[in-house]
Amino acid sequence: MDDNHWQIVNPGGSMRVIVTKELPGERWLEILTSAGCRVEICTSKAVLLAGQIRAAIGTSCDGAIGQLTEPWGEELFAALKGAGARAYSNYAVGFNNIDLAAATRHGIPVGNTPGVLTETTAEMAVALTFAAARRVGESERFLRAGKYDGWLPTLFLGELLWRKTVGIVGAGRIGAAYARMMVEGHKMNVIYYDINQNRILEDFVADYAKFLSEQEEPPVACRRAETIEELVEAADVVSLHTVLDDTTHHMMNAERLALMKKTAVLVNTSRGPVVDEAALVQHCRRNPEFRAGLDVFEEEPALAPGLTELENVVIVPHIASATSWTRQGMAVLAASNVAGILMGFPVWGRPDILSFLSAEPPKAAPSILNAEELGLSTYSG
Numbered sequence: 001m002d003d004n005h006w007q008i009v010n011p012g013g014s015m016r017v018i019v020t021k022e023l024p025g026e027r028w029l030e031i032l033t034s035a036g037c038r039v040e041i042c043t044s045k046a047v048l049l050a051g052q053i054r055a056a057i058g059t060s061c062d063g064a065i066g067q068l069t070e071p072w073g074e075e076l077f078a079a080l081k082g083a084g085a086r087a088y089s090n091y092a093v094g095f096n097n098i099d100l101a102a103a104t105r106h107g108i109p110v111g112n113t114p115g116v117l118t119e120t121t122a123e124m125a126v127a128l129t130f131a132a133a134r135r136v137g138e139s140e141r142f143l144r145a146g147k148y149d150g151w152l153p154t155l156f157l158g159e160l161l162w163r164k165t166v167g168i169v170g171a172g173r174i175g176a177a178y179a180r181m182m183v184e185g186h187k188m189n190v191i192y193y194d195i196n197q198n199r200i201l202e203d204f205v206a207d208y209a210k211f212l213s214e215q216e217e218p219p220v221a222c223r224r225a226e227t228i229e230e231l232v233e234a235a236d237v238v239s240l241h242t243v244l245d246d247t248t249h250h251m252m253n254a255e256r257l258a259l260m261k262k263t264a265v266l267v268n269t270s271r272g273p274v275v276d277e278a279a280l281v282q283h284c285r286r287n288p289e290f291r292a293g294l295d296v297f298e299e300e301p302a303l304a305p306g307l308t309e310l311e312n313v314v315i316v317p318h319i320a321s322a323t324s325w326t327r328q329g330m331a332v333l334a335a336s337n338v339a340g341i342l343m344g345f346p347v348w349g350r351p352d353i354l355s356f357l358s359a360e361p362p363k364a365a366p367s368i369l370n371a372e373e374l375g376l377s378t379y380s381g
């Protein structure tokens with residue numbers, strides 16, 4: 001291991017945990033060190049390759065916290081197992097970089113960090129929606145370039161979203177939070193596509209519609225689409241909140257983009273490969289009134305050729321969860337996953353995960369994805 005790029009905290013700790021990137025806040029480190037861990041943190045900003053992580057795992061390692069940019073598959077879980085490790089946590093809620101089956105085969109519990117990204121990511125989806133619809137990037141570039149010669153009735157006309165229809169693909173935690181922001185803030189109707197019905201979202205919109213009617217305002221509505229085609233045809237904004245797997249890869253392809261309204265907005269804060277990025281570039285080129293707001297990209301950090309030249313696309317570098325509160329919360333959850341398993345705690349298995357951010361967190365591992373497959377016990381306290 002290259003010592004120049006690794007910081008060691010609590011060198012006398014009896015269990016060795018490697019952390020492949022520096023994480024924000026202090027609390028996560030306290031959790032690991034008070035569990036008796038020696039923590040080795042990679043201080044380099046470059047994405048570590050599998051071979052470098054394997055070298056860092058070495059011959060004796062009890063646990064690891066890794067990044068969504070790293071390929072945690074057979075090679076690394078075998079290395080962890082071989083080094084005697086008992087726990088891994090992704091520093092992310094998404095886990096498309098993980099081969100969960102391989103981890104389970106090697107008996108390694110895999111944690112993730114749900115619950116603390118919800119509102120933060122939904123807020124970024126809202127920000128991208130309006131930045132795209134109201135041409136914020138394009139008009140700011142115009143202004144900074146010294147091209148503003150004075151107010152004009154026709155300068156940068158965009159789309160009003162008030163009382164239009166927002167389409168949500170994937171109505172889980174983040175998708176539903178975004179939907180609520182668009183309903184409450186902008187009185188939009190909702191159409192959603194999800195393999196599961198989201199009754200809580202439907203009931204929320206129905207209650208809100210009742211409230212609006214009582215105020216003598218037009219109500220709002222929510223319905224579940226049978227197909228993605230139905231959703232993309234109906235929506236003025238389509239926001240993607242699905243996981244990335246074989247069924248969602250290139251879900252937004254040329255055919256579905258062509259079904260969208262000419263003035264629609266596509267927002268992606270999920271995972272880049274959910275959108276066929278080359279097809280999106282073509283579509284935005286041919287349809288200047290169409291707009292996209294993207295936080296994630298198919299081949300991060302590379303962007304599809306032509307994407308940066310498009311005025312009708314707003315792009316940010318995968319920062320939807322980037323608030324201090326969320327990123328510190330993710331660190332606490334990742335550390336609690338690893339420390340919890342190393343201390344022999346059961347798995348939380350409950351939705352109220354924010355209690356792990358409190359001064360007296362439950363004695364449990366907050367979120368272990370393969371808990372059931374590994375037969376881990378569930379918290380009952």
Ligand code: DGY
Nearest residue numbers: 091092093094320321
């Ligand atoms: C996640 O946690 O999956 C996010 O993409 C990080 O921003």
